[in-house]
Amino acid sequence: MAKIKKGDLVVVISGRDKGQQGRVLEVLTESQRVVVEGVQRVQKHVKAGQTARGTRTGGIETVEAPIHISNVMLVDPETKKGTRVGYRTEQVERDGRVRTVRVRVAKRSGKDV
Numbered sequence: 001m002a003k004i005k006k007g008d009l010v011v012v013i014s015g016r017d018k019g020q021q022g023r024v025l026e027v028l029t030e031s032q033r034v035v036v037e038g039v040q041r042v043q044k045h046v047k048a049g050q051t052a053r054g055t056r057t058g059g060i061e062t063v064e065a066p067i068h069i070s071n072v073m074l075v076d077p078e079t080k081k082g083t084r085v086g087y088r089t090e091q092v093e094r095d096g097r098v099r100t101v102r103v104r105v106a107k108r109s110g111k112d113v
Helices: none
Strands: 009-012 021-028 033-036 041-050 056-064 072-075 085-094 097-106
Touching (some): 009 033
Antiparallel strands (some): 021 033, 041 056, 085 097
């Protein structure tokens, strides 16, 4: 199970974009990669075409490419620096039942993520 989820704020810890922060747009679990907003931007050549109205599409677009999940680290909500992720189990009562819930915790500050 990945410790990073869609919408998390992460910092890149290695590679050409080291030190940049961004939100996770997508998590690709099969290939263990994440797509981060504004990070690992590459130019993609798109074949020319037409829309229903007749306007031209295609050309060179700049898009975010996936990077390996080990090259990003979750940002601590308190210190705004990279942190490891741990889990804490809690007993929560819902609909009259007691359930065990796993909560993500930042190792640096101990705060919930």
